[in-house]
Amino acid sequence: MRKLLNSLYITDESIYLTLDGENIVCKSDGDIKLHIPFLNIESIFCFSYLGCSPALMGKCAEYGIPINFISPNGRFLARVSGKSRGNVFLRKKQYELFANPPDLLRQNTVAAKLANTRSVIKRTLKDYPEADIDGCLSDCAARLNADIEKVFMTEDYDVIMGIEGNCAKAYFGIFNSLILQQKDDFHLSMRTKRPPLDRTNVLLSFMYAIVTADCASALESVGLDSYMGFYHALRPGRESLACDMVEEFRCIVERFVLTMINLKIVQAEDFDVQVSGAVMLNDDGKKKLLARWQEKKRSEIKHPYLKQKIQLGLLPYVQSMLMTKYIRGEIDEYPCYLI
Secondary structure, three states, X not given: OOOOOEEEEEOOOOEEEEEEOOEEEEEEOOEEEEEEEHHHEEEEEEOOOOOEOHXXXXXXXXXXXXXXXXXXXXXXXXXXXXXOOOOHHHHHHHHHHHHOOOHHHHHHHHHHHHHHHHHHHHHHHHHOHHHHOOOHHHHHHHHHHHHHHHHOOOOOHHHHHXXXXXXXXXXXXXHHHHOOOXXXXXXXXXXXXXXXXXXXXXXXXXXXXXXHHHHHHHHHHOOOOOOOOOOOOOOOOOOHHHHHHHHHHHHHHHHHHHHHHHOOOOXXXXXXXXXXXXXXXXXXXXXXXXXHHHHHHOOEEEOOOOOOEEEHHHHHHHHHHHHHHHHHOOOOOOOOOOO
């Protein structure tokens, strides 16, 4: 089993990363701020436009440490990784299979997303039944349950996408009812992405970008092409298969964001509002969010398919391995992650 190490998050925009032997060096205005051994790092997330030296990128590629470049407001820009792992025959099978994806693969993916979304609502209903005073949470959970069945009643790709889109609209329509603290500061009017226009949208988009990058790295590490997916449309620069896999994990991000808000770990002062109306996490906000996320990744879950305990941070790698088994024909269906 792969060992979960630390992810290095560079949130200070003045930091430039360089190489010193077997160490990553963080510099600011020419001064060395930190030395970090490669031995302790599994991935790097760089929110700085200054970037890093070619020598460091080469060393990271050699050690299989992906460097993810993300804009300060959380938008994924690019990833530097080493040689493609696995063999060409695995990718050949992937291209052949996903050129005309099995209907059941798409149906299972959407159904898993809706089931996991329902679990977020049911968790709130269980812990805080008073949040459902107007019945909106129960109604949304019932709708998701019914639409899961509808997904398996059609093989039409557009219809499945329509079901998913309508469910997402209904879910984010009741998202404010899941926010139990700081309701005024974290009110979600509607889902907005580029740019996010409120604090809750910022948290969601920021964490979706982090998890998508983790999924892309995991897929590449087992020899799959993260750009060749089966559900999201193929588009230059889009890691479609990583986006497909993230659908299973959105519930984890949403539960995490709700926890950060409801426990008042992040607050209004952790955000900056631009003249354009766009909202961004400031440095303090990013540090709080990423520190708690790294801590959460080390928590243990019981994988529903393997029946084994794993660290949450290893989930993208486990699902990537299961995807390779499915593509090779070693298992009949790809087992989507279900809470």
